[in-house]
Amino acid sequence: MAGTSFSRIPGADGAHPTFCRLCEAQCGLIADVEGGRIVKVRPDRDHPVSEGHLCVKGPGMAAITHDPDRVTTPLRRVGGAGMFEPVGWDEALDDIADRLKAIIARHGGAAIGLYQGNPAFLSALHIAYSSTFLRSLGGSKLFSVLHNDGPGKTAAMGLVYDNPADKTFPDLERCDFLLILGGNPLVSHMSFVAEPRVLHRLDRIHAKGGVVVVDPRRTETARKYEHVPIRPSGDAWLLGAMLHHIFEQGLEDRAWLDRHGVGWQGLRDAVEAMTPERAESECDVPADRIRALAVRMAKARTAAAYGRLGTNRGRYPSLTNVFTEALNIVTGRFGEAGGWVIGKKPFARQGAPRPAFQPHGAARSRIGDLPMMLGYTPGGLVGKEITTPGQGQMRALFVTAGNPVNSYPNGAETAAALEQLDLLVALDFYVTETTRHAHYILPTPTFYERPDFTETWVANAPRPWVQFTQAVIEPVGEARAEFDIYNAVLSRLGKAALFAEDGPLGASPSLIDVIDTSLRKGTYGDDFGARPDGLSVARLIEEFPSGVRPTPSVDPAHSWTRVLTPDGKPRLCHPVVRTEIDRLLQSSGEDKRGILRLFGRRRLSSMNSWMHNVEKLVRSDRPTLQMHPRDAADRLIGDGQHVELRSASGAIRVTVELTDAVTRGAVSYPHGWGNAGGWRFAASLEGENINQLASSEPEDWEQVSAAVHLDGIEVTVTPIEAVADAVGG
Ligand SMILES: Nc1nc2c(c(=O)[nH]1)N[C@H]1C(S)=C(S)[C@@H](COP(=O)(O)OP(=O)(O)OC[C@H]3O[C@@H](n4cnc5c(=O)[nH]c(N)nc54)[C@H](O)[C@@H]3O)O[C@H]1N2
Ligand SMILES: Nc1nc2c(c(=O)[nH]1)N[C@H]1C(S)=C(S)[C@@H](COP(=O)(O)OP(=O)(O)OC[C@H]3O[C@@H](n4cnc5c(=O)[nH]c(N)nc54)[C@H](O)[C@@H]3O)O[C@H]1N2
Ligand code: SF4
Numbered sequence: 001m002a003g004t005s006f007s008r009i010p011g012a013d014g015a016h017p018t019f020c021r022l023c024e025a026q027c028g029l030i031a032d033v034e035g036g037r038i039v040k041v042r043p044d045r046d047h048p049v050s051e052g053h054l055c056v057k058g059p060g061m062a063a064i065t066h067d068p069d070r071v072t073t074p075l076r077r078v079g080g081a082g083m084f085e086p087v088g089w090d091e092a093l094d095d096i097a098d099r100l101k102a103i104i105a106r107h108g109g110a111a112i113g114l115y116q117g118n119p120a121f122l123s124a125l126h127i128a129y130s131s132t133f134l135r136s137l138g139g140s141k142l143f144s145v146l147h148n149d150g151p152g153k154t155a156a157m158g159l160v161y162d163n164p165a166d167k168t169f170p171d172l173e174r175c176d177f178l179l180i181l182g183g184n185p186l187v188s189h190m191s192f193v194a195e196p197r198v199l200h201r202l203d204r205i206h207a208k209g210g211v212v213v214v215d216p217r218r219t220e221t222a223r224k225y226e227h228v229p230i231r232p233s234g235d236a237w238l239l240g241a242m243l244h245h246i247f248e249q250g251l252e253d254r255a256w257l258d259r260h261g262v263g264w265q266g267l268r269d270a271v272e273a274m275t276p277e278r279a280e281s282e283c284d285v286p287a288d289r290i291r292a293l294a295v296r297m298a299k300a301r302t303a304a305a306y307g308r309l310g311t312n313r314g315r316y317p318s319l320t321n322v323f324t325e326a327l328n329i330v331t332g333r334f335g336e337a338g339g340w341v342i343g344k345k346p347f348a349r350q351g352a353p354r355p356a357f358q359p360h361g362a363a364r365s366r367i368g369d370l371p372m373m374l375g376y377t378p379g380g381l382v383g384k385e386i387t388t389p390g391q392g393q394m395r396a397l398f399v400t401a402g403n404p405v406n407s408y409p410n411g412a413e414t415a416a417a418l419e420q421l422d423l424l425v426a427l428d429f430y431v432t433e434t435t436r437h438a439h440y441i442l443p444t445p446t447f448y449e450r451p452d453f454t455e456t457w458v459a460n461a462p463r464p465w466v467q468f469t470q471a472v473i474e475p476v477g478e479a480r481a482e483f484d485i486y487n488a489v490l491s492r493l494g495k496a497a498l499f500a501e502d503g504p505l506g507a508s509p510s511l512i513d514v515i516d517t518s519l520r521k522g523t524y525g526d527d528f529g530a531r532p533d534g535l536s537v538a539r540l541i542e543e544f545p546s547g548v549r550p551t552p553s554v555d556p557a558h559s560w561t562r563v564l565t566p567d568g569k570p571r572l573c574h575p576v577v578r579t580e581i582d583r584l585l586q587s588s589g590e591d592k593r594g595i596l597r598l599f600g601r602r603r604l605s606s607m608n609s610w611m612h613n614v615e616k617l618v619r620s621d622r623p624t625l626q627m628h629p630r631d632a633a634d635r636l637i638g639d640g641q642h643v644e645l646r647s648a649s650g651a652i653r654v655t656v657e658l659t660d661a662v663t664r665g666a667v668s669y670p671h672g673w674g675n676a677g678g679w680r681f682a683a684s685l686e687g688e689n690i691n692q693l694a695s696s697e698p699e700d701w702e703q704v705s706a707a708v709h710l711d712g713i714e715v716t717v718t719p720i721e722a723v724a725d726a727v728g729g
């Protein structure tokens, strides 16, 4: 750090060390400020883990911060959707509090809901304090991205370890062989793993033993390493057959399983019928290739099998994710260096105590009778919770950093339902497909305008680090931190401030106070002097402005302390697993010729639904329907043609891009488009909301995890002229 002088006062001219909060990588950044504005964003070469890495989106967020289309004053609805006028903070908050009082008096707190969007999971304590806010109002309807992002993983963590709140991940540092299913780390930067230099890590693993990417598209990652094309939703077959082969050949790590007393015979029997030949006809991966993958996974010195988004929203997300855990466990990789681990959370406060996931337990959704996970109501039910009468019908909703109209199935239904609410409050800095339906939009800072700490994802870092940042600039306009907004509402309702019960924080703590206490009492903290080497916010600001690695690498042995089953052993064959295998076997042998399945894709320069308003980022990122040339030829479709893409749930019109990168029988279109709201540039772009083709009927979702079915939807593709002819004739 010698020679570099950093500004610490928000908005002061000069270089401010900070970090990006768009994805788990949380790259270190240096933001240059002049006259209260961010004029440049550079990589932070002193960051102990990102070491100068960043992608276009980190600097792109500076353009969003200063986007003229941004909401910078509270807005009140004055007419139809999207019609707002500016209003003062006090007036807005007073009216919100009055309406809440009336709703609680009439319907009880149970009528209040809150939706936590993706950016809330990259904002220190946001999940904890917004959940606490809802509970203080007596509300219980908590929604989040859980059911479109990680439902299968969460269910599997519950079924295998009784610990749905943690997430296993690969120890990339010491790994020799990595199997990736349904993840594209070269674009996403590896979700549920915090490793900004993931490309370098994968290159090293590739050189040592191999990186194999199972995906229906030859993705950026698959292109660089080894690609195994698969039929969408085929992964449970692939993994089941790998397990079958491992048991048949006695390749399971018997010594490891005996040493840890892990029972595996039940799983062996359960996958008996899943032969590689049978799997080949169900997932299109050749039987010999399945056997070879199983042998590599079993015999590599160190190895891990990692599944991500593409394994979470197909037909069998829970089973697929349980099989992934099982593959790691029977090959002796769980809790081992270079294998499959659970890391330490830095904070003592881990949010509200979370109920365990019980697939047959009492906590079930009012609509659809689906199991609740981690206290969350299935996220696909936001609309139906509003429109379905009865005890607990939702009358008020807070949306904190989310866009459920775009990110969950059937946005048209959700949008219409939002209009029926007595109160919709959105904490956001854009008028979006969701917030345009709000009674009030309360403007919040972007990450450059708030203090923060690397709270959540550091637990999933192969090389753990922590960093605290001050706000780089003062909040733009009248933007106000979410924590302060929630406290302002609570105080108007005569309720205690968030976390005030924590005593030493005092009656109205600041977010930095709460972060400091949580850090000091946590894994790496100084425990208020009891551990003099430990960390505090003051120390991070003074000594480690670019972050610090408090420990050289993730501690594999810690993983075992997070196995919360009664006997402390992973459970490989929960009764639900058998039921799901039966369901899978029953679906086999169906004639699937001629069927097209739709799945999604991400691009480096965009982020879900809300980064399309900056021209520089969107330039090379227009949405197209990728289709295999032979599938297109069968339908007399050419490159660049406009087509109707239709599912049982809806239809949209899109432009075709022919490419053999997608496997035959599958087509790919990115999510997050069809932008409507206050975005002048984004709204002018071609593109449709792919989730209009996904079903919002709970019986169409996976019943174990309530995962919405977003990938592998059966579709037809028809040239627009043919559609017009059919209608005309
Ligand atoms: N078909 C399909 N659908 C998908 C996916 C897919 O792969 N395919 N991916 C899914 C996944 S993984 C996810 S995580 C979800 C995302 O689902 P959501 O979180 O519901 O939607 P986002 O598009 O991320 O919208 C985030 C919103 O937060 C706002 N925002 C950004 N930063 C902040 C902040 O710091 N504070 C506040 N208050 N607001 C902020 C943005 O303006 C935006 O309106 O989408 C899901 N939907
Ligand atoms: N640039 C960029 N980075 C991001 C995001 C972004 O929008 N843009 N979003 C962030 C968020 S919210 C998340 S959750 C992460 C997600 O991070 P990843 O999980 O890496 O996400 P995707 O790139 O969507 O990769 C999912 C892959 O699954 C494949 N797939 C679809 N169906 C199947 C299937 O049935 N089987 C298999 N094996 N594969 C399938 C798709 O082709 C795709 O390549 O990325 C984060 N990082
Ligand atoms: S990879 Fe890009 S989006 Fe992710 S944290 Fe780094 S700069 Fe931000």
Ligand SMILES: [Mo]
Residues within 6 Å of the ligand: 118, 145, 149
């Ligand atoms: Mo996500």
